[in-house]
Amino acid sequence: MHDWKVSVQEKKRLIDGALDELIPLVFPEELYRAARYLIEAGGKRLRPIVVLLSARALQPNIEIEQILPAAAAVELVHNFTLVHDDIMDADETRRSIETVHTKWGLSEGILAGDALYAKAFEILSYTLAKPENVTKCLRILSKACLHVCEGQWLDITFENDRRISEAQYLEMVQKKTASLYAAALAMGGILADGIEDEIQAMWEFGLAMGIAFQIRDDVLDLITPYDVLGKDRGSDLVEGKMTLIMIHGLRHGVKLNLSELTAEREIDEAVKTLEDAGSIAYAMEKAHEILDSGKSKIASLTDSEAKEELLKLAEYMISRTY
Secondary structure: OOOHHHHHHHHHHHHHHHHHHHOOOOOOHHHHHHHHHHHHOOOOOHHHHHHHHHHHHHOOOOOHHHHHHHHHHHHHHHHHHHHHHHHHHOOOEEOOEEOHHHHHOHHHHHHHHHHHHHHHHHHHOOOOOOHHHHHHHHHHHHHHHHHHHHHHHHHHHHOOOOOOOHHHHHHHHHHHHHHHHHHHHHHHHHHOOOOHHHHHHHHHHHHHHHHHHHHHHHHHHHHOOHHHHOOOOOHHHHOOOOOHHHHHHHHOOOOOOHHHOOOHHHHHHHHHHHHHOOHHHHHHHHHHHHHHHHHHHOOOOOOOHHHHHHHHHHHHHOOOOO
């Protein structure tokens, strides 16, 4: 029987090897140590993995090694967003280690993120595919980066604004988180020479996957302890983030004084209040609903091991515990 987890882990190892090779410690070495820092700290490599799975789903015999640079480029963009996100949120830990700007300094953190961003597009150009397909991937990844910036801008402006609606939250998440998943899946389809309808189906599946992933992330921020999550629990609450959980809670009469959430006990009480209001359960129901809609977009694609892995991975993303 096909073991999708083993297959996904094999792809992760290939991606890790490519990342190590494609970001050498050149002069000035400390810049590249800072740029590699979060990558070397771990990570699930979900976004680059779906590049490879999408390509294999449309062209089962495609040479994975030839498109590894495109997958690596997506991971570098993701890590760039993490470095800058930590700076904007003034977070001190990620993946159970110091954030880049905490370890090296604010200016150095900005430069490390910028280096990852620039390196991503250089590496993408190394992809061994039709030049016109590589150009399409470059365009899609660039657009995704713009969408991430738009989404992050919205996320910042939404903080502590209790008028934010569910529709506004979903639009923000689609830009900030889901656009990179959508780009990753579309890039795989492009590199596999997929037809327009197939690439569009992958894009829409990626959007659904990314939105569901972010909703689950919002839930984990509330329910997962530091030693598992690798960052402080309840940070979204403390920062006044308008997550789907908060929006539902406020709509159902939950009253929280976010400025007073300074101790673990106070965060526990706030989480229990949201739980009792059904807000956490509602968010997870919404995540499953959105993902199911996304899965229907690729239902007509030919069944294959890669397609099965994509669907299994999507389910894992909304059931994961860290």
